[in-house]
Amino acid sequence: MITLENIEKVYETKSQRVIGVDKVSLTIQKGEIYGIVGYSGAGKSTLLRCINILERPTSGKVIVDGVDLLQLSGKKLREARQSIGMIFQGFYLVSSKTVFDNVAFALKAAGVDRAERKDRVLELLSLVGLADKANQYPAQLSGGQKQRVSIARALANNPKVLLCDEATSALDPSTTKSILSLLKKINEELGITIVIITHEMEVVKEICDRCAVMQDGKIVEQGASYEIFANPMESLTKEFIKTVLDFQLPAKLVQNCTGTLVKLQFRGNLAEEAVVSDMLQQHSVKGNILHGKVEYIREKPLGIFIMEIIGEQPEVNKAINYLENRVQQVEVIQGVS
Amino acid sequence: MFLDSIVDLLPELNQAFLETMLMVGIGLLVALILGLPMGILLYVTDRGLFLENRLVKSVVGMIVNLIRSIPFIILLVFLLPFTKWLVDTTTGPLAASVSLSVAAIPFYARIVESSAREIDKGVIEAAVAAGASPWLIIKDIIFPEAKPGLISGLTITAISLIGYSAMAGTVGGGGIGDLAIRYGYYRYDDTVMFTTVIVLIVLVQLIQYLGDFIAKAVNKR
Ligand SMILES: Nc1ncnc2c1ncn2[C@@H]1O[C@H](COP(=O)(O)OP(=O)(O)O)[C@@H](O)[C@H]1O
Ligand SMILES: [Mg+2]
Numbered sequence: 001m002i003t004l005e006n007i008e009k010v011y012e013t014k015s016q017r018v019i020g021v022d023k024v025s026l027t028i029q030k031g032e033i034y035g036i037v038g039y040s041g042a043g044k045s046t047l048l049r050c051i052n053i054l055e056r057p058t059s060g061k062v063i064v065d066g067v068d069l070l071q072l073s074g075k076k077l078r079e080a081r082q083s084i085g086m087i088f089q090g091f092y093l094v095s096s097k098t099v100f101d102n103v104a105f106a107l108k109a110a111g112v113d114r115a116e117r118k119d120r121v122l123e124l125l126s127l128v129g130l131a132d133k134a135n136q137y138p139a140q141l142s143g144g145q146k147q148r149v150s151i152a153r154a155l156a157n158n159p160k161v162l163l164c165d166e167a168t169s170a171l172d173p174s175t176t177k178s179i180l181s182l183l184k185k186i187n188e189e190l191g192i193t194i195v196i197i198t199h200e201m202e203v204v205k206e207i208c209d210r211c212a213v214m215q216d217g218k219i220v221e222q223g224a225s226y227e228i229f230a231n232p233m234e235s236l237t238k239e240f241i242k243t244v245l246d247f248q249l250p251a252k253l254v255q256n257c258t259g260t261l262v263k264l265q266f267r268g269n270l271a272e273e274a275v276v277s278d279m280l281q282q283h284s285v286k287g288n289i290l291h292g293k294v295e296y297i298r299e300k301p302l303g304i305f306i307m308e309i310i311g312e313q314p315e316v317n318k319a320i321n322y323l324e325n326r327v328q329q330v331e332v333i334q335g336v337s
Numbered sequence: 338m339f340l341d342s343i344v345d346l347l348p349e350l351n352q353a354f355l356e357t358m359l360m361v362g363i364g365l366l367v368a369l370i371l372g373l374p375m376g377i378l379l380y381v382t383d384r385g386l387f388l389e390n391r392l393v394k395s396v397v398g399m400i401v402n403l404i405r406s407i408p409f410i411i412l413l414v415f416l417l418p419f420t421k422w423l424v425d426t427t428t429g430p431l432a433a434s435v436s437l438s439v440a441a442i443p444f445y446a447r448i449v450e451s452s453a454r455e456i457d458k459g460v461i462e463a464a465v466a467a468g469a470s471p472w473l474i475i476k477d478i479i480f481p482e483a484k485p486g487l488i489s490g491l492t493i494t495a496i497s498l499i500g501y502s503a504m505a506g507t508v509g510g511g512g513i514g515d516l517a518i519r520y521g522y523y524r525y526d527d528t529v530m531f532t533t534v535i536v537l538i539v540l541v542q543l544i545q546y547l548g549d550f551i552a553k554a555v556n557k558r
Contacts, residue, residue, distance in 0.1 A: 084466075092457065110468065
């Protein structure tokens, strides 16, 4: 649905040359939700804005739904933009217009006539759950409601793609959840491809099928969100994963452990299998679970446990061997192995 | 005695007042017709905006700065040939309103530009992302969003024009300024002087009040 080829964006100012996006290539499939994570200044917004040519790349190619957008200008480009919705962290609603008129504006931009606009706006407002707010002004709405209005506006012309620039970053956790589930619903029911950029790994965990991690204008790692969570390669990715899967044990607890500390990571359904109890039954060791958590990455379970294994060293080693055969990832944190 | 001289003055005061209103009215109208589009042009051709155009921006900006840097009284004299050509006279309120208009255009244009700048750039960008045409963005986003600023800018322009019109009065432009100069300055008539001052104060207050009221009424923020 979206193909970016060697996108480069350089900002030339009098005193310096800033590279916003550094030769990024990316393919986003039809119907998927794609996340781009990175710290502030990584170039996420710039990259996203290249997709609808709000920012014209210095070089590279932007293909959306088979159309080479950089070849377009004027009216043709505006028409292409009508099939790419966009929402922002700051909502950017027109404060002097009612909720109704804010949404109607997008339809006006596409030349939809007045009577048709009315029906479509009401339909959109009920899709985002704001049918009763049509005549209010943005100043009278909460952050979550404002974002819903901007989603309605972005969807007005039946876009194929929805671009989200930190769409939940200004919202509290529970509002974030509700906006994310609205986006998920839009993706599933309307089949709209969604690109979402964020600095919150929670967002990726909740809704992204695949994701990329950005740093200094480059994509340092990308893949299926589940794989990224289960097996991050780059240190930056690991840092981001930690914000969701943090497994710090209290130092005192670690000191007082006499046995061997191992960290086990289970994937998918394995989390439900009785690996640990099998291991304990078949070896003459004792086990203590010190920490454990099952996270659901886009509804697929990923289990992480930290346990202490106590017993004779050869038997402990055998037990660890056994685990290594049945569990994807076993890491000895402390103790001889 | 005081009252008597005011009553004597009334017909002339009345006419001077009407002349001032005419001059200011014409100036405002021209500011609205030419200064408003010029201000919008200055805004939309700015860096990062949807009609970014370095050349247009700097040429228009330079003309605006040029006119604004000339003190009004000098502009008035400088424009006399132009005024003569345009309205075939260099005295009276109509003649004065030519130079008032020329001064009002860039004055209001700058106010329009700066009130448009107050709009969050993101709002404009969201409209660009929606695929809206430049004209639709100007008409449907910039105007309504800048409306309170545009109205209070018109108030400021009107008040400045009253001040300028008094200056125009000193070189035969008519209006309240003319009256004040003729009676107050050349004849040392304090009564006329005070009366004109009071009329001006009341007029300015009234315009300010009205402008604030309308600006507030249209503000939805
Ligand atoms: N208009 C601009 N002019 C100059 N530099 C810019 C501009 N926009 C972005 N940048 C620079 O590009 C880099 C990436 O910015 P951005 O895409 O906004 O990052 P992110 O969205 O990941 O926080 C930053 O270093 C930023 O300073
Ligand atoms: Mg950003």
